[in-house]
Structures are given as structure tokens and as C-alpha cells.
Amino acid sequence: MSISSALESSAPSDTAPAPAIDATSLVKEYGDFTAVDGITFSVRRGESFGLLGPNGAGKSTTMRMIAAVASRTEGQMLVAGLDPEQHGPEVRARLGVIPQQDNLDEELTVRENIIMYGRYFGLPRRYLRAKADELLEFAQLEHKANSRVEDLSGGMKRRLTIARALVNEPEVLLLDEPTTGLDPQARHVLWDRLFRLKESGTTLVLTTHHMDEAEQLCDRLVVVDHGAIMAEGTPAGLIREHSTREVLELRFGTDRNAEQAKTLEELLTGAGPDADFSHIEVLPDRLLVYAGQAESALEAIHAAGHKPMTSLVRRSSLEDVFLRLTGRSLID
Amino acid sequence: MTIADYPAVNKDVLSRRVRRWGALYQAEATLRSMRAYGGVILFASTFQPIMYILAMGLGLGVLVGAETDFSAYGADSYLMYIAPAILASTVAMTAGIEFTFPVMEGFKWRRKYYGAQATALTPPQIALGHILGVSCRFGLHALIFTAVLFAFGALSSPAALLMILSSTLGALAIGLPIMAYISSLRDEKGHAAIIQRFVIMPLFLFSGTFYPLTNLPQFLQVIGWVSPIWHANELGRVLAFGQPTDLWLVAVHIGYLSAIVVVAWFAVQRVFTRRLGYDEWRGRIPGLKADQRRQERQDAKAAATESYQRSEGVPPVAFRRGVGANYYSGNIRAVFSRGLTAIRNNRGIIFISGFLEPVLFLTSFGLGVSPMISGIEAADGGTISYAMFIAPALLAVSAMNGAVFDSTWNVFFKLKITKLYRTMMSTSLGPVDVAVGEIALALFRGGIYALGFLGVLVATGLVTPLPALLMWITALFIALGFACIGMAVTSFMKRFQQMDWMMMVLIPMFLFSATLFPIDVYPTGVQWVIQALPLWHGVELMRDIAFWDFGAMTLVHIGYYLVMVGVGGALAAYRMKALFLR
Ligand SMILES: Nc1ncnc2c1ncn2[C@@H]1O[C@H](COP(=O)(O)OP(=O)(O)OP(=O)(O)O)[C@@H](O)[C@H]1O
């Protein structure tokens, strides 16, 4: 899983046009609970921006504030230069929203769902009839065009929700875990579509729990936890910054992982610069040894007489960054 | 050594115990789930009888009692005559609810019965459990009702306590056939509403509850003979005040009700066994053929229009700039047209059934009560027939009910359950577009119902065409007033239970607002309270128009509704964001 340097070259530059989304110190409180706690970010036009974070981090809440369907408690937000709370309809006219939970209209057929959604945008029926055909084809639902929504499978509903959000050819597309429930084939169709939308200048804002998806799709991303931003950068930049080049995965058996971690930590810290050791992450089923030269680290471990049940050397990925930045909440 | 002979004794005892008492376990589960809305049930059981006694027994009773004597039936007063029947009827109406939605919930919505099926319970035990649990509710309702009737001196014999049994029997006779039908369905798609309007309503209204069945023309009496409610009513009257009845007729009442219960119980058992047994039958889908035909038609239409061009760039998306642009984007039409599409996709019969209710009420009360009242004194000193008196009121009530239902329950449902408004609010629509579109839809529906009802009134000569036209507009006006208030109220609602409480407001309003009898039967203080309520103004306004008799009060009524539209609309607009952006 290599990250091309092409992505790095799309780092923010000073000559960028006015941002598609500009959020400053966003706060959202539900009663005494603070779901979003001072988030600041900015998304350039045509950029593809990712929000990562564990369950309950505040990603969906942030998305809903961008889409002007949740009010902010504090902070500023500009979408295409407009405050969504002051100019809701005008802002939403430029948006395509794919919520985390499908909210299709169960009283309408598949086709009517797309057409009616377009009518809410005030689009003419002539245009919508043709557009609906195109979107049904994209969602591979032509054969279900006149079925009731309740007769669709879960993945089909997801595809319809995604297709529907494209009916107004939005400038900014908000995708909240778009591929949850999709089969691999449908996932690739969607990725392909998103790449093409990006080429034609659409801004994408995406949340996902699939790190490979984030690496593939996002130019830039932020990792959010407990409603605050933990890190920000390109996928490659984040890996460089928060992880080592390579990772060594070791299994000692579920009961022994934790105690082995301590021993290995001492061993590798003393092993010298050869292994370029950074730290060890303890997962329930395995240990992740972060070392620039994982092979040397493994040699050192073998040399000291430790016998892991399995070992695997691989390159660092976004998943490692995610674990590093948000892993603590998993363990404690 | 097999599992069976491990701690052999215990397992055997356990499963034998379940086999014998299983239905009681299921009944307990049913009762527990009722506890969630126990407050509403208890309140309704106490409140309902008091309301009916005050309205029908004492209010209408003043009119009827002045001219008609019920001693031939063994009753001292009109109140006494109708009391046992109201008890039996309200229990039967409760059955219409308890044997529809909770059963559907068991099979489909929450699949509770499948949980029970996984235990040692047999399908008939599960069914019996539900019946027992629900019967407890009927018994409780009847007990409280009887106590209230005793307190009002409406019962003369201790045998009246047996009404708890007779009314429960009547409720089961109406409920079990419905249970058998509902449990055979794969999904509830307005079937409960259809049963309510096409079966339970007529059976209730033509069951001789508010007057002797013989007041009706022969062909309508037949409905009464078929109706379990009539048989339960008559049994109740025998028990409550010893209505003189031949013994064989009592036997017929009991026999008829029991026969229905037994036959329906076998049907219920059969359906439950099929659905929860080994073959796991998933239930019927009535109207499947019609749906398939519809789909074929649409496919054909789609095939005919296949040759559309690929879209070339999106046309501009509609939104406004300027005043209120954050609330209103000038696209009410889309919301309205979505509603029409949904109505078209639903079954037409549900739509039509809305207009049935006022017609049934008018038929029942117009024909049944008229023989007991020579007429109502009109404002100009003359008398008018009872049917003429209630017809305009029923139009106002129907406008109110439709508008309130659409602006509260329906809106809440789309807000909380189907999340339709969340979808709409992720487009360029503003909250005002959605609210106004929904109100327009409610008025459209109400307008059609009113048109149908007024057609009946003109055809039967109860109203002349010119007033009818004005009454139609007034019905829309009344509906608008209630819809605005309804929207505003809904914006404060948090849970479904609060919706039930709203019914507690609507029913007394219907009963007291000079709909079925003039309010001068009540003391002045009570009259003032009634005159402060919106429905009274609607009813009086309708009557002013129907009798073409206008005065200063007409303006007051109109003013009242203008204020309602203004205040309700303003409050709803103010609460718009709370309503749609939660
Ligand atoms: N309407 C609400 N009322 C109260 N609390 C809420 C509401 N919506 C969200 N929350 C809380 O806010 C926090 C953030 O929720 P949010 O849906 O934004 O998380 P998320 O990052 O999208 O998580 P996930 O990955 O599970 O989708 C959660 O703790 C959640 O319980």
C-alpha cells in the first residue's frame, strides 16, 4: 500500500481560491454534553477532505453543521462564503448530502425517490427524468426502478441514497460513511465515481472507518477524537509524522501479548539505532512494533530468544496513525 | 447419557409447567408492555365514562328526556338507558385497537412473538396469552366504568357488576375475528384504519347505543343484529336495570357472541400455528396483484419514454435571496406534489374512507335520535329537524379532526419515524416550504372530504347549494385554523405518548361543543367554558351559514379563527427551526 508522492504535492498552497468550507472553533453541545469541542478546519474547492475518528468522535455532528441541519452552539462556519445558519436553502442548494443513516422515502418508488428529491431542489421534471435514468444506472438499480423502497436490500438502499444525493450535481458532496454496507464491487463503482467527480471539480468531504478508503480518496484529512482535532495532514504526511516507516506485527497468544510488550520494549530500546525503534502498540490479539527497520527489530527479538507464534513485517498505513492517535481510548 | 436424562426431573417439570401455564407467561408480557402507556389507559378508563355521562347522558338526555320515556325499557332516565351500552361500546372500541396494532407489532414490527416462539410456548399459547392480557385491560376498564356509573346513580341493580363479563365477551366477539385477520397479514398498510372505519365504526354507530335499535329503518337494524356490540349492549341493559327481555333472546345474545368467539378463536389458533409453527408462513399480502399490475403499467410507461437524452449539465437550483430566504425558498409545490404521489401510491380506499365518518354519524344520529326529539328550537323561533341541527356541526368536526390529525400525528410520524423532513431539509427547501406544503396537503384532503359530505347534505336536502358552497370554504378555513395550532403544538412534542393525550382534548371538545345538542342545557358557567373553545365557534359559524342567519356573533366566530390562524401560524413559524432542525 504505497502512497504516491502525487498526493503530497496537493498540500495547501497560498494561492488557493476561497475555501469551499471554512470552519472556525466549532462547538456543538447537547445539554451538558459537548459533542464537538472547538474544531477548526478549512477545505479548498475541489479538494477531497476526510474526517476520521472513533465512534462518537463528533464526525456526523460536524457534517450536520456543515449541511445546515444542526445548529452550532459556538463558532463560525462558511460554506462557499455563506453561513449555513443564515442562508440554509442557498447553501444546501450547492450541497449533496449522504447521511450516515439512509433516509429514503418509503412511500415512493425507487425512481420517484430520485425525481422527488430533485423536485425539492426545484429542478424541472424534464431534466430529472433523464437524470434519474442516469443515476439509476450508476446505482445499478435500473431493474428496481419501480419497486417500493422497502423491497430493496440494505446495500441497494445505500446505493440509492448515494445516487439521490447527486441529483443536483452538487459543488460540495458530504459523505458520511458512504460505503458502509456496500459489497466490494459497489464500493469500487462508487470510488470510481468519486474520482471522476473530483476531477470535474467537486469538493468531497468524507467520513469513513475504512482506512484504505481514506488513503485512496482523501487529499487531506483530520483525525478527530472527543470532538477535537488530534492531527491534520495528507495521508502520507500523517504516516510519516505519527508512525514509523515499517511495522512488525507479532502474536504471542492472547494472554501473553501484554507482558511480552514490556520485555520487548526494554529489549528494543536498548537495541541501538539499527532497528530505529519507536514504540509498541498492544492490541487484544497482537503486538504492533513500530520500527523504521522492522527486519532488524525482528532479528533482535529472535536473537534474544523470544519466539512469537507469527510475525509479519509490513509498511505503515493510516490505520497505524489512527491507532496511535486514538488508540488510548480503546485500551483504557 | 443424553441431555434429556441429565438433571432429568427439573427439565421435565419445567416444560410441563410451561405447557400448562405458558399462556399466562405470555399474558404477563402483554400486560407489561401495556404498562408503558398505563397512565393513559387509567386516565382514559376514568375520564371517558365521565365525559360520556356528562355529554350524552346529561346533555343530550335533557332534550330526549323531555319528550321520550324509557320506563317501557325499565330505565328511569335516558342516562340510565344508554349507560350500559356506552360501557359495552367503549370496551368494544378498545378491542378494535388492542387486536390490531399490538398483534402487528408481535409479528412484524418488533417480532415479539418470534421471541416467545423460541421458548417452549406453543403458538396457541402465545395467542391466548395476548387475549388474556388484553382481556385484563377490558375488565379493568369495565370495572372503573361501572364504578363511575354507580357514582352517578346510573345503575340500579348489583347485577350490573356482571356487565364486566358481558362487555368483555362483546369485545372479544368483535376483537378475535379482527385478530385472526390482522395476524394473517404480512404487513399492516392501512388495514387497521380500514377496519376501524368500515367495520368497527358502522357496527358501533348502528348498534343501538344511543337509542333503541328499533328507531332505525329496518335495513339499518340488520347491521345491529349482526353487530356484536348490539348484543353486548342489550345484555348490559338486562343486567343494569333489568330491561324486560325474553329469556330466549338473552340466550341468543350470549349464544351469538360465544359462537363468534369460539369460531374466531379456532381461526386465530390456525393462523398463529401456521405463522409460528414449522412452515413459518410469512402471511398474506392483500393487494399484491394490484401492486404488480401497477408496476407493470409503470414499467410499460417507462419503456415508452426510454428515449430521453442524457442530461447535459444541471439547470439552476431554486432558492431565493432576500427577506426570509433562510426559511422559505419558494418551492412549496414540491412538498405538495410529494404528498400527492404518496397518496396515489397508497390504496385509494384509505383516502376515500376519510369522508365516510361524518356520513355514518349523520345517518346514525339523524335517523336514530330524531324519533325521540320533535325538533330543535332555531334562533328565529321556529324548529328545525335534529338532522339539520347536527349536519353543519359534523362538517366542522370532520374538518377539525382531519386537520388536527394531519398537523400533529402525521407530522410527528414523518419527523420521528420516517424522518421525511430530515430528507427534505437536506435539500434547498426551507422549513416554511415544508410546513406550508404539508398544511396545503391537509387542506386539500380535508377539502375533498368536505366536498363529499356536503354533496350528501345537498342531496338529502339538509342544506341548499348556496350555503353549501360557503360552508365548503368555511370548512377549509376551520381546518386551516386547527392545522396552524396543531403545527405549533407539535413543535413542542417529544414523545408519542403526548399524542395520546391530545385525543383526550379532542373527544370532549367534540362531545360538548354544541355538536349533538345545544349548550343551553348546561349552567352558564359551563357554557362560558365551552364558548371559549375553538370547535364551538366553528360549529356555530357553520350553523349561521347553513341556516342563513347572520349576526354580530358570526363576525366573532370568524374573528376567532382569524386569530387562531394568526397566532398559530406565527407560533409555528417562530418554532419552525425547533420543529424541523432538531
Ligand atoms: N441528537 C443528539 N442528542 C444528544 N447527543 C447526541 C446527538 N447526536 C449525537 N450525539 C452525541 O454526540 C456524540 C458525537 O456523535 P456523532 O454522531 O457526531 O459521532 P460520530 O463521530 O459520527 O460517530 P460514528 O463513527 O459512530 O458515526 C456522541 O457521543 C453522541 O452520543
Ligand SMILES: [Mg+2]
Ligand atoms: Mg457518524
